[in-house]
Amino acid sequence: MVAARTRLEIATENLANVSTDGFRRIAPRGFLTTLGVTIVRQSAREHGALRRTGRDLDLAILGDGAFRMRDREGRICETRSGAFVRAADGTLRDAAGRTLLGLRGPLRVASGAPVDPATLGLPAQSRLQSGFLETTGVDAIAQMIDVLAAERSFESAQKAVSAIDASREKAADAARVR
Amino acid sequence: MDRALFAAASGMAAQQRNLDTIADNLANADVVGFKGSTQTFAELAAPGEVGLGTVALGTRTLFSQGKLARSPGPFDLAIDGSGFFKLVDSQGHYRYTRDGAFSRAADGSLRNAQDLRLAGVRIPTDTLSATVGTDGSIVAKFAGGTRTIGRIRLAEFPAPERLRALGGAIFEATPDAGKPRDLTPGSDEGPKVRFGMLEESNVTIIDAMMQILTAQRAYEANAKGVQAADEMLRIANNLQRG
Numbered sequence: 001m002v003a004a005r006t007r008l009e010i011a012t013e014n015l016a017n018v019s020t021d022g023f024r025r026i027a028p029r030g031f032l033t034t035l036g037v038t039i040v041r042q043s044a045r046e047h048g049a050l051r052r053t054g055r056d057l058d059l060a061i062l063g064d065g066a067f068r069m070r071d072r073e074g075r076i077c078e079t080r081s082g083a084f085v086r087a088a089d090g091t092l093r094d095a096a097g098r099t100l101l102g103l104r105g106p107l108r109v110a111s112g113a114p115v116d117p118a119t120l121g122l123p124a125q126s127r128l129q130s131g132f133l134e135t136t137g138v139d140a141i142a143q144m145i146d147v148l149a150a151e152r153s154f155e156s157a158q159k160a161v162s163a164i165d166a167s168r169e170k171a172a173d174a175a176r177v178r
Numbered sequence: 179m180d181r182a183l184f185a186a187a188s189g190m191a192a193q194q195r196n197l198d199t200i201a202d203n204l205a206n207a208d209v210v211g212f213k214g215s216t217q218t219f220a221e222l223a224a225p226g227e228v229g230l231g232t233v234a235l236g237t238r239t240l241f242s243q244g245k246l247a248r249s250p251g252p253f254d255l256a257i258d259g260s261g262f263f264k265l266v267d268s269q270g271h272y273r274y275t276r277d278g279a280f281s282r283a284a285d286g287s288l289r290n291a292q293d294l295r296l297a298g299v300r301i302p303t304d305t306l307s308a309t310v311g312t313d314g315s316i317v318a319k320f321a322g323g324t325r326t327i328g329r330i331r332l333a334e335f336p337a338p339e340r341l342r343a344l345g346g347a348i349f350e351a352t353p354d355a356g357k358p359r360d361l362t363p364g365s366d367e368g369p370k371v372r373f374g375m376l377e378e379s380n381v382t383i384i385d386a387m388m389q390i391l392t393a394q395r396a397y398e399a400n401a402k403g404v405q406a407a408d409e410m411l412r413i414a415n416n417l418q419r420g
Binding site for chain 2: 001004005008009011012013015016017018019020021023026041053054055081083085086087088089090094095096111112140143144147148150151154155158161162
């Protein structure tokens with residue numbers, strides 16, 4: 001039952017991010033252990049499809065790699081969502097207010113100038129596509145099926161628990177007769 | 179279970195915000211100079227923790243060029259390229275717009291439908307007719323001949339996406355958008371002023387309809403997630419048979 005619950009958690013979380021650009025699907029992976037089934041979360045490796053926006057500062061990464069961002073508290077994080085807005089000082093920010101980092105600190109671009117992929121520190125075989133965004137890596141249909149499957153597997157587990165409970169009850173009754 | 183419930187609920191809330199934005203775009207699809215916006219989403223997660231769903235971060239205005247359509251008004255102007263018309267309201271505040279439907283007022287100023295005045299332009303009362311060149315220069319025809327009587331200048335912002343929309347197609351400067359800079363139209367690569375034309379909104383109905391369909395389905399999928407989480411709670415509660 002715990003495993004089915006975790007599966008549902010993962011599926012709903014993926015579904016919630018069905019419109020989040022650059023989101024990486026969370027893939028459940030099951031392990032058989034002595035205590036039953038354990039589900040662990042893994043970030044799926046496949047990338048989302050590209051969506052055309054026509055904005056110069058919407059950047060999609062073709063291939064591996066991610067944009068390195070720094071938030072207001074100075075924490076560094078990575079994202080594949082490349083919807084940037086140029087701030088008045090020339091730095092590029094995303095919707096959460098994080099600043100895009102190049103190889104040498106925050107990246108600055110002139111108005112109307114393209115972003116040079118070489119300054120971002122992406123892997124050599126990756127390319128940058130301007131005017132596109134990488135959409136979510138979540139396939140809503142697969143996640144819907146997972147929601148249903150998790151629900152049913154939870155139900156069967158409940159039946160199993162009830163059956164074990166019933167047989168123990170019988171055993172207890174039998175013991176009482178003697 | 180709560181985590182699943184909250185994740186699905188956060189998805190529903192985000193899609194609700196998404197639909198609000200799309201509906202606003204659709205409602206303004208026929209407004210001259212209107213710029214559509216999109217909602218941006220991000221994964222909701224505390225640092226080092228597993229995710230908790232999604233969150234709508236807010237809207238982003240798309241300043242892509244709208245289609246230019248011929249218009250019969252005497253002072254209909256459109257910007258072909260970047261930049262804004264600079265307007266002045268009755269209190270002297272500057273406003274910015276790409277809606278160039280102006281008409282001549284009694285005091286010689288060019289005013290739009292909201293009675294905001296185009297900055298720096300005055301048409302003399304004895305003008306018979308006037309045309310505007312691609313460089314913004316206003317050439318007026320008088321009884322005694324033609325004469326250039328002024329030039330329309332455009333304003334440009336370092337970060338136009340940070341401007342605040344005041345409804346319709348009017349924008350207000352913000353500190354985030356940076357200082358407006360005068361932009362002279364008519365250069366080879368710069369913007370041009372088109373006389374006798376208006377810029378339609380950059381919202382396309384088909385795109386908006388498609389966005390509504392996807393948002394609606396996403397909302398539905400998340401609602402199903404809430405249902406499934408609820409159903410699991412019910413099953414768990416039924417474990418203990420009376």
